[in-house]
Amino acid sequence: MIRLTAYILLALTIALSASWFASNSGQVSIVWQEWEVRFSVAVLISLLIIYTAFLWLSVWIMRKLNIFAYFSNPKRLAARRAKGEKNLDQAWSSYALGDYKESIKFGLRARSTLGEGGDVLRLLASATRKQSNDENPYLDQLKTSLVSAPWVLTQELDRSLKKQAWPSAMLLVQDMLKSYPKNRLLLTLNVSLSAQLGNWQAAKEGLGKVIKEKGTLKPAEQKHLSAVIDYCLALEEKAAGNKHECIGLLKSALKSSPSFAPAAQLGARVYIDQDDQKSAEKLLINIWKKSPNSEIADLLTNLFPREIKGERFKRLKAISMSGPKFSENYHLLADQAILMEQWPDARSALQAVIGSGQASKKTYQSLALLERKQKNDKQASNKLIKKSEIAPPDNHWFCSSCRTSPAHYTAVCQKCDTFDKIIWFRL
Ligand SMILES: [Zn+2]
Numbered sequence: 001m002i003r004l005t006a007y008i009l010l011a012l013t014i015a016l017s018a019s020w021f022a023s024n025s026g027q028v029s030i031v032w033q034e035w036e037v038r039f040s041v042a043v044l045i046s047l048l049i050i051y052t053a054f055l056w057l058s059v060w061i062m063r064k065l066n067i068f069a070y071f072s073n074p075k076r077l078a079a080r081r082a083k084g085e086k087n088l089d090q091a092w093s094s095y096a097l098g099d100y101k102e103s104i105k106f107g108l109r110a111r112s113t114l115g116e117g118g119d120v121l122r123l124l125a126s127a128t129r130k131q132s133n134d135e136n137p138y139l140d141q142l143k144t145s146l147v148s149a150p151w152v153l154t155q156e157l158d159r160s161l162k163k164q165a166w167p168s169a170m171l172l173v174q175d176m177l178k179s180y181p182k183n184r185l186l187l188t189l190n191v192s193l194s195a196q197l198g199n200w201q202a203a204k205e206g207l208g209k210v211i212k213e214k215g216t217l218k219p220a221e222q223k224h225l226s227a228v229i230d231y232c233l234a235l236e237e238k239a240a241g242n243k244h245e246c247i248g249l250l251k252s253a254l255k256s257s258p259s260f261a262p263a264a265q266l267g268a269r270v271y272i273d274q275d276d277q278k279s280a281e282k283l284l285i286n287i288w289k290k291s292p293n294s295e296i297a298d299l300l301t302n303l304f305p306r307e308i309k310g311e312r313f314k315r316l317k318a319i320s321m322s323g324p325k326f327s328e329n330y331h332l333l334a335d336q337a338i339l340m341e342q343w344p345d346a347r348s349a350l351q352a353v354i355g356s357g358q359a360s361k362k363t364y365q366s367l368a369l370l371e372r373k374q375k376n377d378k379q380a381s382n383k384l385i386k387k388s389e390i391a392p393p394d395n396h397w398f399c400s401s402c403r404t405s406p407a408h409y410t411a412v413c414q415k416c417d418t419f420d421k422i423i424w425f426r427l
């Protein structure tokens with residue numbers, strides 16, 4: 001009964017509205033370019049009713065034919081997702097092969113099916129960056145997401161490190177450390193970047209933070225880095241004329257790493273400048289036993305300028321006899337023995353180098369000199385010189401980053417600007 005009353009009221013309303021529109025027939029005009037269409041308001045209402053009926057009928061048919069179910073079918077959605085993921089895989093493969101244009105093409109296809117998820121945006125951002133495009137909308141998009149922002153920063157950091165743009169890399173590291181103060185990679189980068197920028201005090205403080213985060217560096221690495229940084233601080237003190245502070249830092253360096261030769265060499269030079277040869281000798285003999293090199297040999301040889309040749313030979317022979325079985329030790333003795341015409345000492349020292357498998361160019365050059373001086377045997381000497389030409393190089397300072405051989409040790413390589421890569425390269 002209520003429903004019938006409602007229908008009657010609806011019919012009455014429609015009839016009254018229709019009669020009102022019939023008596024008040026307004027005009028509707030649609031103008032488009034030079035075209036104009038005019039019709040009455042009644043016609044407009046009829047068109048709206050027909051349009052609504054058409055929409056309603058379309059939805060009704062789609063429901064009857066189960067078309068909505070087709071679009072939300074889980075199998076269909078899974079197949080679509082699999083296609084998207086395949087496109088993403090193809091995009092990463094193209095990226096790995098260096099075809100960034102192709103990578104972006106597949107990445108965009110993946111985006112049309114998978115949407116703008118982090119994975120898709122990271123691929124598009126990486127490939128766009130590789131194409132050296134100045135504008136990278138994907139990076140900007142990732143930056144706005146809290147979870148993706150660190151990834152974007154690491155990409156920028158990676159780029160700065162590759163370009164060796166240390167100041168901008170340092171700014172990024174400091175910025176990221178605010179959010180990730182215990183991150184091991186950032187903490188170690190903070191140390192090496194401070195070093196590369198020559199800020200040794202900051203490097204020391206940075207190393208302190210690294211040491212607090214247990215497990216970031218092995219104890220031996222921590223001690224070595226501590227020694228290198230103290231050595232560099234000592235160089236600054238020496239340059240400022242503060243010899244006392246310089247020696248204090250070098251002692252600290254050698255306490256951390258007793259075999260760190262550059263600290264002992266610098267300490268010896270400071271003592272020599274102060275005419276304290278005995279302290280210099282103590283430092284040099286100590287380091288000679290642990291990690292000898294040709295620079296320490298030169299310092300030891302020329303330690304006492306007024307020393308006569310015989311005394312020097314006696315002193316160096318005693319050092320060599322108690323020294324390690326390294327080629328530097330045998331070469332030191334051989335050089336002095338040849339100078340003093342102590343042929344058996346020279347020969348046995350050089351034979352010891354060959355016997356221990358450490359023979360280098362210098363070994364055969366010294367043997368050649370010995371043949372010429374002792375026996376005046378030019379033929380044997382020339383033969384040994386030829387042998388020296390194909391012998392392995394002598395031990396030397398070597399940068400494991402740029403693979404060059406600097407004349408002296410520096411904490412930051414002057415060729416490639418990397419920190420703590422120069423070592424005494426021994427065969
Ligand atoms: Zn280098």
